[in-house]
Amino acid sequence: MGQKHREKMPQPLSLHLEDNLASLRAAADKRSDMVIRSFHVPTVNQMEYALVYIEGLVDLTSINESLLRPLMSVLSVHDGDSAERFAAIQNCASAAGPTVIVEDMESLWQQIMQGDTVILAQGYRQAVASGTSGGEWRSIAEPTTQNVIRGPKEAFTESLRTNTSMISRRLKSPNLRIQNKIIGEQTQTSVSVLYLEGIADDSVVHEIQRRLDRIQIDGILEGGYIEELIGDAALSPFPTMFNTERPDAVTAGLLEGQIAIVVDGSPFVLLAPVTFFAFFESSEDYYQRFYIASFLRLLRFGAFFISLLLPSLYIAVTTYHQEMLPTTLLVSLVAQREGVPLPALIEAFLMEITFEVLREAGVRMPKAIGSAISIVGALVLGQAAVEAGLISAAMVIIVSFTAISNFVIPSPNLSVTVGLIRFTMMLLGGTLGLYGVMVGLMLLCIHLASLRSFGVPYLMPVAPLIWSNLKDVFIRFPLWSMRTRPDGIAGKNRIRQKKTLKPQPPQPNPGKE
């Protein structure tokens, strides 16, 4: 359908205002939010004019005060020829916003849909579109998914321009490039690609542009569409693009040579290329002292492994390798499991699924009945199930600890992936014991090692090993020791800072005694 649309020749504007308005009305048939304001100015030759815009997409005060009023007053005293008059119209339109001259119906529509006001006049094959876009957006609020204790508290909104402005306010470099694209045959969504010239790798920038240009789809409603359509490893459960709602995180990414993709209508901005370890980083790591940040990061990696492996290890050990447990622990576990009718694998599966249901319910449920879930979840499903002898208490502890560990991973989309893989691990642990868990881990490693994000190996600073990049993976080195941008992601400009940034006590001046 889209293809056919493209091949059609654009319909040029007619000389007669009435014809143009008629075809506009026909195109906007049953579209009640289109406003056509006709007026005529009583000058020598009695000209007819019309303003066309979509209500709600435009800023009405700016139309009335900055566009219509000066337009009328200028035109009423104007007595030049038709070319001069058109220039006068364009001049007036500039007062309200940037202007574009359109010559066919199709681009006229595009401008109107972007919130422009189009000025049509009798006797011209051209029309002037004036940038009057406005309307209501959600205001800037605190982040809801990526919270920090210390650090900026603002998050992106749904407006593309607000979002890019939040980034450029933080990054005043003249090298910041913001390139716009319109994607989506029906939705005509604006998508901006942001990068720092010289710091981002040119070939990656081209690759992203190329992949974006490839997209032919009816609509883009969220960055997720873009991610799924241009990301690498289409069949992998692991995300190969990072998304964040924090402008400071995007700015930090741009400074490291990443490329940001902002999609109109989505408060989540995509960053690429990305490595696996980026999903363990929080903006706050750089705002706290490096000891604390490093400790927290190690904690997250620990939580990742717990969240991935704990249930499967529990199943494997209690089912196949009881001899590995210390005797007292074994005795107490056996005593607990005595009345439980289910094998450990089924028991763990039930509990894990219950937890996933609870979590999903917690996300989707109306906020007003949110407190009910904690009662149902904690009391009924946890305590009562244990007391009724359906589940062992140890299993409840395991599942709860797993769940809490899962929330420590700062990136929500990775933590869901981990949840998925956990089930596979549990199956392997329940069928092949520790051997199965090891096989699962090995498969996971092979899979992760095979992934790439826009040409960058997913496990980059570790495999392939790049020593200098390891400063910011498991342990965050002090800021003054990270002199260079990450190797392999950043382009030509590598040096971040001067060599001598380590704070030192002032040198005693030998001249003065």
Next chain:
Amino acid sequence: MHEKISAGQLASIVILFQIGSSSLFLLASEAKHDAWISVAIAMVLGMGMLLFVTIPIQSRAPHSDLMEMLTRYFGKYLGFIVGLAYIGYFIYKSVRNVREFGDLVILYLLPGTPLDIVMIVLLAVGAYAIIQGIEVFFRVGQLMLPWLLLIYILLFGLMLISGLVDLKKLLPLFERGWIPVWKAAVPEVISFPFGEMIVFLIFWKHVVRFSDIKKFTLIPYTFSGLFIVLTNMLIIAVLGDLSGAYVIPFMFGTSLIEIGGFLERMDPFVSLLLFGGVFFKQATYYLAAVLAAAELFKVTRHIVVVPVGAVIFVGAKMFKSYMEQIQLGFEHNLKFHFPIFQIVLPIILLLVMVINHGFKRKKEKRQLDAPSNE
């Protein structure tokens, strides 16, 4: 299809491949408590092989792998036959690792599970890695190496702390003289694990910079050799002359660890080491066999992965028992069969190369000289 291996990745796989499972066992157990000396001797001899035969072969044909060299220097037909024999050798090596691992898993971890399933799963993981390509396989090696070394260091430390190590058990040195020590080393320990470096003739051509090969093979080789010597010493220092009696002496040694009443049962870590080590060794041979077969039969790699895996599986099933496998390996293969592939054939290949190059140089010289004579 230009897959590239970095020097660091080559080094990781060399270490993983050399250590493999060999550090868990007592090599050269006939030498009793002098076994570690035998291992050290074998290591030096193996190094000699590497330095004077294997690496010179590669440096004479930097951009070809073993199969290309064989067909080039031995002629089309003889080269094909020798190449086929090498594929068989790689497969057989993989077979031994798979079977050994399967038996040990059943012995220590999963007594009730059928052997077939354990082996199929192991081969499936290997096949998955191989399908992803050389680059990914070597990258996984780089990823896993630090963890395996960390576990080894942890276990060594725990053994030391819990006071199991008694260095007096290593004395007296050369109790029965030089001969048994030498006899234990040659050719058994050279064949396994030190002579096995021959397999890298398949991989070296993929290394990014050819000049790195020597350094990044020899240093890891020395490291892993010393590491094996060290673990051998440790096993003897913990278990004494009896260590030869255990199937996995290292596993038994670690099971003695007990600190403060709660740090005990380190067996899962040892099985992790066993899995990691055997996986890489097995998969390296599997990959080598696949690459060699793809090169020899001029087909794409993906076509060969499953057939080669199936052959390995069937081969692993042929042994009647673990004991038969061990006996065949240590009594016959190490002494008679493996040296053919690890020592005899490479030396012949090198000689042919040297002679060939000599001829060529003379010919070139003559051709160069000819115009000037006119």
